[in-house]
Amino acid sequence: MPAEPAVPAAPAVPADPAGAIRASDADRDRIADILREALAEGRLDAEEHSDRIDAVYRAKTVGELEPIVRDLPAGASDARPPRRQPASYTYGPELPDGPTENLVAVFSSSTRKGRWRVGGRTQAFSLFGSIEIDLTEAMFGQRLTVINATSIFGNVEVRVPENISLRGSGTGIFGNFEVDTLEAADPEAPVVVVNGYSVFGNVEAKPKRGKRIADLHDRLRKHLGR
Structure with a gap:
């Protein structure tokens, strides 16, 4: 019985190169803005907000920033008009x-x-x-x-x-x-x-x-x- 032809292995999926990019001040500021909105809306309490802000300013790469707001509506700050300041x-x-x-x-x-x-x-x-x-x-x-x-x-x-x-x-x-x-x-x-x-x-x-x-x-x- 002839041997079945070998199935070529699927090519390895390379890691997302974007996540390894060094985070800029603008990247950290964008994440901090999302966290501020989450605190104002009651999605985070003050302690959670403080912990996440600390993580933002310790992060070295974009990949380290993304998990900090993964459970938050990241587009919220862009979707609504700017809040008028008193x-x-x-x-x-x-x-x-x-x-x-x-x-x-x-x-x-x-x-x-x-x-x-x-x-x-x-x-x-x-x-x-x-x-x-x-x-x-x-x-x-x-x-x-x-x-x-x-x-x-x-x-x-x-x-x-x-x-x-x-x-x-x-x-x-x-x-x-x-x-x-x-x-x-x-x-x-x-x-x-x-x-x-x-x-x-x-x-x-x-x-x-x-x-x-x-x-x-x-x-x-x-x-x-x-």
């Missing part, structure tokens, strides 16, 4: 925009505080120096503000109003990296994300009790006569 808000677009601000302290100190319009991204680098970033009276030009902090034998301190969201992810190597995670009651409140690392140094981000973003807005309205 007039009391002093910040604007959802995503970081404008140029990156650089703060450098090498055997010196650098301070950014007072009434100023904070940009979407700030790079803070301290080498045997000290950097203070005080956002308690800042005017947010966008909803998401990202601060990348590096401290080597130095110190970087970030202070924010107590009624915004504060998140972060980093590493301390023979040093301290500490972010006091904070979730605002208002899902539309500004979000400050502090990422980075310290080597024999200190990176610290905390809310400043008694300082609220609404306080600044009230003062601005009085100043403008509104």
